[in-house]
Amino acid sequence: MQRSPIFLASKSPRRRELLSGLGYEVCVLADTTAHRGYFPGDEEVLANESPEAYVFRTAREKFEEGLELRARLYPQAEFDRCPIVAADTVVSLDGEILGKPKDAEEAVRFLECLSGRTHEVRTCVWAGTQSERRHAVSLSFVSFRTLSRAETMGYVATGEPFDKAGGYGIQGLAGVFIERIEGSFTGIMGLPVCETTALLAVLGAPVPALATLGGQAAGGRC
Template sequence: MKPIDKKIYLASKSPRRRELLRQIGVEFELLLLRNDSPRGPDVTEEVRAGEAPLDYVVRVASEKAAFAQRLVMHRHLTLRPVLAADTTVTVDGKILGKPASLQEAVEMLERLSGRTHQVLTSIAVHHWDMAEQITQVSQVRFATLSKATISAYCATPEPYDKAGGYGIQGLAGQFVEHIHGSHSGIMGLPLYETAALLRKVGLPLI
């Protein structure tokens, strides 16, 4: 069924995703999921035992979209498409989440230095009885980073709210020798795939 207006609900706290949606002219209202409710997070982002990075990112994005859609129904909100996404960085089959400390951030950058890693972003859009999802994978090659460079970068606020401990749109852009994939996907929302999903659920885009 077609959306009744040109807005969507965005189930994400990421300021980068908001910027990217605005870039392609998508209007949205935030529908934020809780991480600290008395009963725990609305959607857990813990990696399950033996869970592969691709399975993880697909599951989390899907669960976020499904939970957000249930909130829309429960709160009797205007029916619109709900978009959720999840991004993870992986190298050697290991998921690198958001560093919780300076030491973790340094260790992540040391692991990525001089190597190619993968950035996986899965986008899920739910609307009425439709559930559409696409996962985009980018290959990112980092230059070899000196200890001084890693230390200086990790002394900034930039690494600590980002999967893999870096933001390609910020200071860490100078570390990237080559990418094969989607620059916006590495930021957290691949725009080509996102636009395709929104068109599928009836949102008009140029």
């Protein structure tokens, strides 16, 4: 029997890979060919908005957009019960939100700020259907070692920082900068799988890759 899909309201290949790796059939509700770096008006921070409020708002907006897009692209009633997942990630240091770098100069500034410091990474996940929705937030702490100017400039030259919150990707070359993390590695990547699968299990979509557990619902509380 073919399992029902999970709809992902994100163009992030990392989020899709994480869900697919758990055995979910993933349908992307986003234009994966669209520009993924910074552009004016993209997820702008509101006046006096905290990192917590920002990531809650932007993830919820992505979820609402996903609901609207799914209704247009998949109007069949059979898809109404399939969960939609949306998420957003914010990097912050001393209360300042470090988004996607606008240019190389800002990417360098971000990395110089993070060098030798511990910063916060929050990912908010929304999951649900038209009639039921839930959310969870993963908070992690990431400690960078002190970076040399050559390392900073070399990393920016790779182009890797420009589509990532805070100007780095933990799963990429920036992994060599990180001394310690406290929290969720996948949350820092952009989709905390513990919290996400717990939400999906409540919505009737346990982890398919663990379906061999004698029919038990895979995924629980985090």
